[in-house]
Amino acid sequence: MKKYDGLYIFVGTAKDDVLDQQIDKVCGEITRLDGNVLTTEVLGKRTFARPMQKRDNGIYVKIRFELDPSQVSVLLGRYRLAEDVFRVQILAVDDRREAVLARQAEERKVREAARAAAEEATTEDEDNENQDEFGDDE
Known part of the structure; x- marks a missing residue:
């Protein structure tokens, strides 16, 4: 099985509970083809750059899943028949x-932590110098 990232656009008028049902339906199609859903991330409602099929916006959802490469075209064919799914793009994960x-x-996290620790040490040194210079800091 190979890992894939699927970007799904659902009709923009969907409510939260309806959106959850639509996502479950999409994930169900993946599992029906013996795939595994790894993660699901709702990216939110976004406005299209230009209207498509008389729609101005859609709800974007990113789903990472594992599936046999021969089943991807079958999966795309099933999504074309689904009215809930406005657009789909599936990319293989390297x-x-x-x-x-x-x-x-x-x-990057290690560098940021080291930089923050160095800045904190510098700030403490400056505070100590200011107290020595002016005496008691009351």
């Missing part, structure tokens, strides 16, 4: 790129 991005994010 595991090597994901590992590099995760490592870079971790390194």
Whole structure:
């Protein structure tokens, strides 16, 4: 099985409970084809750059899942028949790129923590110098 990121656009007038049902329906199609849903992230309602099919906006949802590569075209065909799904884009996830991005994010966190610790130490040194200069700080 291969990992995929699916970006789904649902009709913009959907309520929260209706949106949850639509997401469950989409995830159900994935599991019906022997796939596994890994994560689901609602990106929110966004306005289109230009109207499409007389619609101005849609609710974007990102779903990461695992599926057999031969089943992707079947999955896309099923979504074309679904009225709830306005648009779908499915991209294969590159595991090597994901590992590099995760490592870079971790390194960035370490650098930020070191920078914050250095700034805090500098601030404490300046406070101590000010107290020595003016005597008791009351």
